Amino acid sequence: MxxxxxxxxxxxxxxxxxxxxxxxxxxxxxxxxxxxxxxxxxxxxxxxxxxxxxxxxxxxxxxxxxxxxxxxxxxxxxxxxxxxxxxxxxxxxxxxxxxxxxxxxxxxxxxxxxxxxxxxxxxxxxxxxxxxxxxxxxxxxxxxxxxxxxxxxxxxxxxxxxxxxxxxxxxxxxxxxxxxxxxxxxxxxxxxxxxxxxxxxxxxxxxxxxxxxxxxxxxxxxxxxxxxxxxxxxxxxxxxxxxxxxxxRGMVALDVVVTGAAKDLHSGRHGGSAPSPIRALAAMLASLHDRDGAVTVPGFTDGVIPPDPAILDAIDAAGFDSAAYFAGIGAPAPDPLPSGHDLLVRQWLVPTLEFNGIFGGYSGPGTKTVIPSSAGAKITCRLVAGQEPGKVAEAIRRHLETHLPTGYSLDITRHGPGTKxxxxxxxxxxxxxxxxxxxxxxxxxxxxxxxxxxxxxxxxxxxxxxxxxxxxxxxxxxxxxxxxxxxxxxxxxxxxxxxxxxxxxxxxxxxxxx
Known part of the structure; x- marks a missing residue:
């Protein structure tokens, strides 16, 4: 003080x-x-x-x-x-x-x-x-x-x-x-x-x-x-x-939509034979990260510049309490508990790829036995110094196209130019x-x-x-x-x-x- x-x-x-x-x-x-x-x-x-x-x-x-x-x-x-x-x-x-x-x-x-x-x-x-x-x-x-x-x-x-x-x-x-x-x-x-x-x-x-x-x-x-x-x-x-x-951090935002049949189908009549966009989408989204949550998209981190040492000093000075952080957001703390320093590095200095929403099929009360014709996800990536929003979006597109199963089509919409x-x-x-x-x-x-x-x-x-x-x-x-x-x-x-x-x-x- x-x-x-x-x-x-x-x-x-x-x-x-x-x-x-x-x-x-x-x-x-x-x-x-x-x-x-x-x-x-x-x-x-x-x-x-x-x-x-x-x-x-x-x-x-x-x-x-x-x-x-x-x-x-x-x-x-x-x-x-x-x-x-x-x-x-x-x-x-x-x-x-x-x-x-x-x-x-x-x-x-x-x-x-x-x-x-x-x-x-x-x-x-x-x-x-x-x-x-x-x-x-x-x-x-x-x-x-x-x-x-x-x-x-x-x-x-x-x-x-x-x-x-x-x-x-x-x-x-x-x-x-x-x-x-x-x-x-x-x-x-x-x-x-x-x-x-x-x-x-x-x-x-x-x-x-x-x-x-x-x-x-x-x-x-x-x-x-x-x-x-x-x-x-x-x-x-x-x-x-x-x-x-x-x-x-910067940002780039994408909507990803996977389409199978031309219309929604009865899951009893067509289940097991018709394409399932939700299943295909889930597998594609899962391919974007490894088991530890690291982004696996080739080219995603191209151009990243090492952080300014002054920011690392600021992280040390912040005295971030990781246990209090998880308690504050109402999430169970992982074991082992990461240090406050490591959490702030992830929040401030590491690029991310997050899913903001997943849509497709029926999500109302009760059950509707349907195979939807399409399913989609909203994705935002937070970017760090050296990353170009356009290049990151293109890297994600290439990765998803590579992991798209046969029998489906893929549509990706980018929202604006993004921000560095x-x-x-x-x-x-x-x-x-x-x-x-x-x-x-x-x-x-x-x-x-x-x-x-x-x-x-x-x-x-x-x-x-x-x-x-x-x-x-x-x-x-x-x-x-x-x-x-x-x-x-x-x-x-x-x-x-x-x-x-x-x-x-x-x-x-x-x-x-x-």
Missing amino acids: GGDGRGRPAEAAPEYRDEAARLARRHRGDGDVLRLRFRRLGQRPGDQRGRRQVSAVEAYLVAHADEALEDLKAFCRIPSVSTDPAYRDGIRSAANFVAQRLTRAGFPTVEIIETDGHPAVFGEIIGTADAPTILVYGHYDVQPPDPVEKWATPPFEPTVRDNRLYARGVSDDKGPVLIPILVVEAFLKATGRLPLSIKILVEGEEESGSPHFSPLVDTMRHRLACDLVVSADGAMWRADRPSMTVAS AFSIDPGLPALAIAETLLGEMMGATSLRVAMGATIPIGSVFKEHLGVGTIFFSFSTSDEDYHAPNEFFRLDNFSIGQIAWARLFQRLGLSMGGK
Whole structure:
């Protein structure tokens, strides 16, 4: 734990400590006592005005905490599932919600940008003449809520329990992306000015692999020009330990369908003589891994680059508890139990091939004696540095074609171009600024961590805008995004607002603003 150099924690300045604590209490109700210690922001000559400005902003956020929570609930009621055409109206409603909320916050320029897929929302507000420009990124689309029967409360009826808000998309990414919008509003209402110029781009296809995002950014590159991208999408390592994500795995997604007969067949009349697509598919899928779970596809790991030693050091510093991990996900621990180091290596640094769903035949209640005409699987691969999504997809295609039994046909659909693995320049000044800020607020040194998941935008912004990206999200990795009962800690919703306000102020000062 960091301190003031005298062996004890440095206390927060009263105006910061009190505002942050009050904001958290407004959301907490009867919940747990906030365990995070807020620490004093570093000061520099000429910084007094900035400190007063941030204090006023934090006071505004405290006073309007109830309205902020209601905004988040309203956002989460919108079923903005991007992968299912049945939710098209929800997608449009969510885009409209974001546009209206930006306008209400005080953005003079707000536009819904149409793409070949779902729309994105763009906003812009100019700060002082010499202020730097940051681009805030987030997404309004969410994962499907299935299986709905496993939710304790309906996924699109936000519910507060134990100081957590439960809803589909609340942690990924509606809560985190709403935070910087609230903070911009607070700056404008409390002080009448911003310490920097802010652009924001909120897309509607992140949960579908962002297939149209790169062309969108390329088309808008002049309007999106900035000094830095700050992503509200991402995840903290733990609720009680600050962290900055510095790397994420890439991804490629495939649908595989095996077809036998031209129609479904009676399993008594045709069993034993007709082709069985489910049996063929099961054997083909089993061939993709060995008994230990290692991918067996020739060419799958071609081009893999050894990991940065700094990431291996970060794994050691994380102190990951493998027994607690298996208990937390509700799975029996393997014997022998792998070390926490080995588990994080697998999650952060090893490419994977996972089955996300298998379909075919009858899966309703009771029995239906049928041999389906086709069966399929949804596959996603997480990629590491050096892997090319297209080459990985082609390697899988060749492997499956080789293992396709006679008497069947195979169809493979690739969803979008895929995403390469991404890493942040470790020397990026904004990264150090954010780390220092989080460490001061949370009373512990910020970790640099990798992410096993995929956030496509970092490499896209680097390619088209030529700038770096930092991830500044207040989701945590245990909040069940992509699963039933997704939730967002309301303490994090409060703390995130304070942190974004201070980040805006510090970036404005350090990058040239007054």
